[in-house]
Amino acid sequence: MSTASPTGAAAGEGLAAPEVLAAARTTPLARPPLTTWRQALRRDWRLYTFVALPLLFFLVFRYLPMIGNVIAFRRFRPGGSILGEEWVGLRYVELFINDPAFWNVFKNTLFLGVLTLVIAFPLPIVLALLLNELRSRRFKRFVQTISYLPHFMSIVIIAGMVLQIMSVQGTANQLVRALGGDTVPFMQRAEWFPVVYVGSEVWQTVGWGTILYLAALTQIDENLYEAARIDGASRWKQTLHVTLPGIRPTMVTLLILNIGTFMAVGFEKVLLLYNPLLYPTADVISTYLYRVGILSSNFSYAAAIGLFEAVIGLTLILSANAISRRAVGTSLW
Amino acid sequence: MTTDPTTATRRLGRPAAARGIQESRTYRAFRVVNAVLLLGVVAVTLYPFVNILAQSFSSEGAISAGEVNLWPRGFNVETYRVVLGDDMFWTNYKNTVVYTVVATAISMVLTTSFAYAISKKHLKGRTVLIGIAVFTMFFNGGLIPNYVLINELGMKNTLWAIVLPNAISVFNLLVMKAFFENLPEELEEAAAIDGLTTYGIFFRIVLPLSKAVLATMVLFYAVSFWNSWFSAFLFLDRAELYPVTVYLRNMIAGATTATSIGGGAGELAQVAANIQAVTMVLTVLPIVTLYPFIQKYFVSGVMLGAVKG
Numbered sequence: 312m313s314t315a316s317p318t319g320a321a322a323g324e325g326l327a328a329p330e331v332l333a334a335a336r337t338t339p340l341a342r343p344p345l346t347t348w349r350q351a352l353r354r355d356w357r358l359y360t361f362v363a364l365p366l367l368f369f370l371v372f373r374y375l376p377m378i379g380n381v382i383a384f385r386r387f388r389p390g391g392s393i394l395g396e397e398w399v400g401l402r403y404v405e406l407f408i409n410d411p412a413f414w415n416v417f418k419n420t421l422f423l424g425v426l427t428l429v430i431a432f433p434l435p436i437v438l439a440l441l442l443n444e445l446r447s448r449r450f451k452r453f454v455q456t457i458s459y460l461p462h463f464m465s466i467v468i469i470a471g472m473v474l475q476i477m478s479v480q481g482t483a484n485q486l487v488r489a490l491g492g493d494t495v496p497f498m499q500r501a502e503w504f505p506v507v508y509v510g511s512e513v514w515q516t517v518g519w520g521t522i523l524y525l526a527a528l529t530q531i532d533e534n535l536y537e538a539a540r541i542d543g544a545s546r547w548k549q550t551l552h553v554t555l556p557g558i559r560p561t562m563v564t565l566l567i568l569n570i571g572t573f574m575a576v577g578f579e580k581v582l583l584l585y586n587p588l589l590y591p592t593a594d595v596i597s598t599y600l601y602r603v604g605i606l607s608s609n610f611s612y613a614a615a616i617g618l619f620e621a622v623i624g625l626t627l628i629l630s631a632n633a634i635s636r637r638a639v640g641t642s643l644w
Numbered sequence: 645m646t647t648d649p650t651t652a653t654r655r656l657g658r659p660a661a662a663r664g665i666q667e668s669r670t671y672r673a674f675r676v677v678n679a680v681l682l683l684g685v686v687a688v689t690l691y692p693f694v695n696i697l698a699q700s701f702s703s704e705g706a707i708s709a710g711e712v713n714l715w716p717r718g719f720n721v722e723t724y725r726v727v728l729g730d731d732m733f734w735t736n737y738k739n740t741v742v743y744t745v746v747a748t749a750i751s752m753v754l755t756t757s758f759a760y761a762i763s764k765k766h767l768k769g770r771t772v773l774i775g776i777a778v779f780t781m782f783f784n785g786g787l788i789p790n791y792v793l794i795n796e797l798g799m800k801n802t803l804w805a806i807v808l809p810n811a812i813s814v815f816n817l818l819v820m821k822a823f824f825e826n827l828p829e830e831l832e833e834a835a836a837i838d839g840l841t842t843y844g845i846f847f848r849i850v851l852p853l854s855k856a857v858l859a860t861m862v863l864f865y866a867v868s869f870w871n872s873w874f875s876a877f878l879f880l881d882r883a884e885l886y887p888v889t890v891y892l893r894n895m896i897a898g899a900t901t902a903t904s905i906g907g908g909a910g911e912l913a914q915v916a917a918n919i920q921a922v923t924m925v926l927t928v929l930p931i932v933t934l935y936p937f938i939q940k941y942f943v944s945g946v947m948l949g950a951v952k953g
Contacts, residue, residue, distance in 0.1 A: 351768035357842035358761050362773060365758035365812060369776055372809045376785020376793055393796045438685065441678050450679070456939060457686045460693075463931055463942075465871030467889045471896045471924050472692040475699065475917060480710040482695060488710070518689065522946050546671050571782055579874050583893065597787070604788045605878070617786030625783045 383615035389608060403615035413616065416599040419592055423581075424573040426505055431512045432569055435520030436562060440550065442521060443528050455525075458518025470583035473511045474498060498584075501591040507584070508593070512577065523561050531557035563641040571628030574620050596620050693932075699921035700724070707917045723922045732883060733891060733923070740870060740887040747807040747869040748862055754811050755861065759820035760846060774821075781814045794879055805879035806872070806887075816864050819948050823857040824850065860945040863938050867931065892923050 352359065378394075383403055385395030407413040438458070445451040461469065476482045477497040484494050497503045535553045544552065578597035585593035596616060604613025628643075636642035694714055699707055703718030711717045727733055762773050785793075790809065799805040827850065835845045851858070873889035880886055886894075 346768055348768065355764075355767055355842075358764060358767055361757040361761040361842075361846075365754045366773070366776070368754055368808070368811050369780065372790075372793075372811070373780040373784065374776075376789035377783070379785055379789030379793060382789065382792070387792075393792050441682060444675065444678055445682070446675070450682075454682045454686055456936070457689050459939060459942075460689060460932075460935060463867055463871075463935060464928060465873065465889050467871075467873050467893045467896070468924055468928055471892065471920060472696060474896060475921065476692060476695065478917070480708050480917070482691070482713055485710050485713060514689065514692075518685075522943055526947055545668065546674075582874075583896070601787060605791060610788050610792060614786065614788040617788050621783055621786055628782050 380614055380618045380621075382611050383618045385611065387610045387614075389610070395611065399611075403612045404619070406612055407616050407619070412599065413596075415591070416594045416596050420574060420576055420595040420597075422592075423505060423508055423576045423595060426509050427512055427576065428569060428573065430509050431516055431520075432566065434513055434517045436524055436558070438517055439521040439524035439528065439558075440554065442525060443554075455518070455521070458521070460518070461515045462519035464515070466577075466579045467583060469511060469515055470580060473507060473584060477503075477507055498586070499588045501589050501593065504585070504589045504593040508577070508581070511580070520565075523565065524558055527558040527561040528554065559639065560641045563635050563639055564643065567628060567631045567635055567643055570631040571624060573627055574624040693928075696921050696924050699917060700925045702918060702921075704916050704918045707921075720918070723916075723918050727919065727922045727926065733888070733926075735884055736886045736888045736891040737926075739885060740889065743803060743806055743876075743887055744866055744869045746803060747810070748865040750807055751811050751813070751816075751865045751869075752858070752862060755813070755817050755820060755865075756851075756858070758812065759817050760824055760850065763821045763824035765825075777812075777814050777817055791878065800879050801881055801885060806869075806875045809875065810869075810872070813865070813868070816861055819864075819945055820857060820861060822948055823854060827853060856941075857945070857948070860941045860948075863941050864945060867938075870931065888927055892920075892927055895920055895923055 346354070382393075382395040384398060384400060386397055386399050387395040442451055442454060445454070478484070479494050479496055483497060487493070487495060495503070497507060531554065535557070536549055539549045539553050575597060576595050578595070578601075581593055581595055581598050582601065585598065597620070600613040600616040600620075603609050603616070632642050632644070691714075695712070698714060698716045699712050700723065701716035701719055701721065702712045703720045706712055706717035758773075758777070761767060762770055762777075764770065767773075794800065794805050794809065797804075799808070831849055831853070832845050835849050840848065871889065873887065873893055876885075876887050876890050877893065880890070
């Protein structure tokens, strides 16, 4: 994020209260870019009133819960202090580290996260490249419009559709039977859950995921294609050597963001889709801590798991960002 | 070149078309395969919607016999009559509308005012304010501390539990900030010289110029609140307070209360697939109807966010 440049600061004066403008005009030198808080408040107090309520929102609903994570290290009594009763050190951390159920959900989280990243991340790129090769603008817009639709659906609707299609009487089994197979109760077989999860993820996100790539594709310099053609590059070579490098910054940025949300794997979707029979593959960290924390009221234990998850998420995004800045020169900040 | 590139681009819609003046045979074959493939994508995307619609008009017998896919079997509109006659369905639908309207209004006020302030490059402390917002994209308190906080604030079983904790989306905030930063500064400077205060400039100059982005943001928020279910599921205990998404969720889970063990499907008797399908159709109807009209605002909003975000 850039700080105010001298020109920005000077232009900004135009927005200040008239008396400050008058003061600035009488000063022979341009106002130095650094202002004290007293000056800033006098000049911009109206602007600061815009900040008050939103800042309160961030402090109460975003930063207070972060502090609330101290209950991961304190005994918490429902109805007692929201910051817990007394320090217990790393007791809850030790508890989940020694809990085999935790390692099972940890493994599931990693597996579903990696599977989603490997399959659902590249597909929008492929779809965007295919859309980019279409000549008919109308057909392109038609495909785009339809493929964006799932993005606007509530996850409850998506889960409902998945459960219907994968049910014993649903379309998936109609196909299985038509091909001569036996009915598979997909939503009762743990080994099928990753397929169902990633499949529905692709269905829901592939179309909408193309938007940023399509935007990046229009930014590629037409002269590069011209030059490649003169060098005798085929369409495929052009795609490989001009198009893909052209959308690389977008790819890297989205990859970093995806890695950052990796640990949070579709909590709501899993919660809606799974059932006890599917726990061996479907139960992820977030659903586990939901059951342990909210349903069984082990707040401190669940908070410790949640904090662990959040710290891993933050570490992942920071390291992905750092690696990408060194390796390919693209980073989020 | 035989064609003027600019007219070719305009006529064919995209730059890539301009480079295909001489085509190899393999490329022509590719274009056919590509078109078929993309039609396949369209078909697969639409299928679940068609399937649900077909099920909603089918008899339960035909559904459980596994006969329904693209077209209703054992045509039946009785279920629509039953669901539309359920008072709770209407109560919950009305709740969704109320929650969406109130939440969107509050979100808009908070997001717009914060975005405007942090779009001013001369504002002291701006970097810190942006940092405070952006950091929450990558790190958050987590489910349990949030749950404890909302309970502690006494918001359980109130509208506020759904509305306030999600009032500002940082993504939307950055989109608006980018928009405000791109407004010509001269307009606001001129207004300041005319003696308008920051408030005057904001309400009389900036907001009227921002109708497009405001509309986009209203849609972003409205769709996300319309679709949301988890906050309501977590913080509302009484059926008459549920939004329609929770009504639907409980039906899908076959549960009669929101406190079923594990929050998953399959532990209680399944509600007939036909009734589920009808409820799903009625829930998505407003979005699917509005979708063709609102889609382009979403795309432009995402682009705007991508440029600066």
